[in-house]
Amino acid sequence: MSGQGGGDYRDSAVRPYVLTQGRARPTRNTIGLDTLLVVADPQKPLPISASRQERALLRMCRRLLSLAEAAAHLDLPLSVATILASDLVDSGHLTARSRIPEVARPSHETLKEVLDGLRRLR
Amino acid sequence: MVSAGSADRYLPDTVQESVKILVVGDFGVGKTTMIGSVSEIEPLRTEETMTQASVGVDDLAGLEGKATTTVAMDFGRITLSPGMALYLFGTPGQQRFWDLWAGLSEGAVGALVLIDTRRLEGSFEVLDQLELRGDLPFAVAVNVFPDSRRHSSEALREALDLRPDTPIVECDARNRNSSLDSLITLVQHAFEKVSA
Numbered sequence: 433m434s435g436q437g438g439g440d441y442r443d444s445a446v447r448p449y450v451l452t453q454g455r456a457r458p459t460r461n462t463i464g465l466d467t468l469l470v471v472a473d474p475q476k477p478l479p480i481s482a483s484r485q486e487r488a489l490l491r492m493c494r495r496l497l498s499l500a501e502a503a504a505h506l507d508l509p510l511s512v513a514t515i516l517a518s519d520l521v522d523s524g525h526l527t528a529r530s531r532i533p534e535v536a537r538p539s540h541e542t543l544k545e546v547l548d549g550l551r552r553l554r
Numbered sequence: 555m556v557s558a559g560s561a562d563r564y565l566p567d568t569v570q571e572s573v574k575i576l577v578v579g580d581f582g583v584g585k586t587t588m589i590g591s592v593s594e595i596e597p598l599r600t601e602e603t604m605t606q607a608s609v610g611v612d613d614l615a616g617l618e619g620k621a622t623t624t625v626a627m628d629f630g631r632i633t634l635s636p637g638m639a640l641y642l643f644g645t646p647g648q649q650r651f652w653d654l655w656a657g658l659s660e661g662a663v664g665a666l667v668l669i670d671t672r673r674l675e676g677s678f679e680v681l682d683q684l685e686l687r688g689d690l691p692f693a694v695a696v697n698v699f700p701d702s703r704r705h706s707s708e709a710l711r712e713a714l715d716l717r718p719d720t721p722i723v724e725c726d727a728r729n730r731n732s733s734l735d736s737l738i739t740l741v742q743h744a745f746e747k748v749s750a
Contacts, residue, residue, distance in 0.1 A: 464657070464660060464661065465574065465600075465629075465641065465643065465657075465658065466572040466573065466574040466639075466641045466661075467572070468565065468569065468572050468639070470567075495564040495565075495567070496564055496565040496566070496567055496569060497563070497564055497565060498565075498572060498631070498639070498641060500598070500600050500629055500641065500643070501563070501595075501598060501631070503600050504598035504599060504600040504629075505563070505598070509600075509601050509602065509603050509624065510600050510601065510602045510603075511602060511603050512603075529569075529570060529571075529572075536661060537661070537662075537663075537689075537691075537744070537748065538573055538661065538663055538744075538748075539748070540745070540748050540749060542571065542573060542638075543663065543741060543744055543745040543748055544745065545634065545635060545637075545638055546573055546634060546638070546640060546663060546741050547738065547741045547742060547745055548634075548635075549632070549634025549635050549638060549640070550632075550634065550640075550734055550737055550738050550741060551738060552634075553592075553632070553634075553734055554731055554734055554735070554738075
């Protein structure tokens with residue numbers, strides 16, 4: 433439940449750019465809130481230089497989860513999680529599923545499946 | 555509602571596609587209640603960082619000297635079929651958060667605007683903005699609180715200045731089936747827009 437205003441703002445001692453090594457944008461813009469992530473190759477180790485947050489994200493995504501869920505469970509701001517996930521996809525550690533191209537709306541078939549799915553829950 | 559212990563927090567590996575719906579409204583209007591009533595996981599909270607430049611000038615009081623501010627969003631999930639998951643993101647409606655929407659609304663099915671008839675004026679801005687954008691299908695769900703005065707949907711349509719084709723439904727955000735009906739109304743509308 434959202435509070436009345438005040439509780440929805442928070443400031444953190446650790447600035448987001450520290451976690452992303454100064455970068456404000458991900459290397460690719462194909463990762464969104466609902467992009468599904470899963471580890472690509474469990475045997476592939478991260479480089480020694482990988483940050484604690486990258487390791488935690490990769491561990492969190494050992495099974496299928498959306499970016500938003502991974503960020504929430506790890507208490508990472510979304511913008512930071514997006515950049516880290518993008519790096520891990522680039523390096524072949526994570527696989528991203530199902531990103532609808534930006535601007536585009538879900539297709540007729542997709543909407544039909546959503547509608548049928550919701551109706552089944554009634 | 556199933557609790558999200560680490561054992562059941564993951565999606566079945568068969569899921570290949572995810573879609574999202576924005577549940578938009580003012581603080582306290584019942585976004586998280588609605589999301590919680592249909593979500594298979596305990597609603598989660600995530601935070602997006604906004605730069606000060608995105609914050610409306612009318613709302614800078616108390617934020618002086620801060621480089622960034624964070625906006626909390628609660629969200630939930632429904633696995634609709636073996637291959638598809640739906641995410642519901644609760645998104646604040648006020649103007650100062652609209653920059654956030656650009657990213658959120660990309661590829662979204664649509665927006666369900668949740669309103670409280672005791673505070674209609676809080677919905678005008680967001681409805682105007684959605685109509686101006688024109689690209690994101692939306693429907694209006696009136697969350698009926700116990701002490702809400704009842705209005706006919708025609709009276710509300712007029713008060714909110716909605717277009718004739720914008721769906722408007724009454725709901726009880728605490729009730730799963732009622733929340734599902736509101737979502738179905740929105741998706742049906744989005745479906746018809748694509749089919750038209």
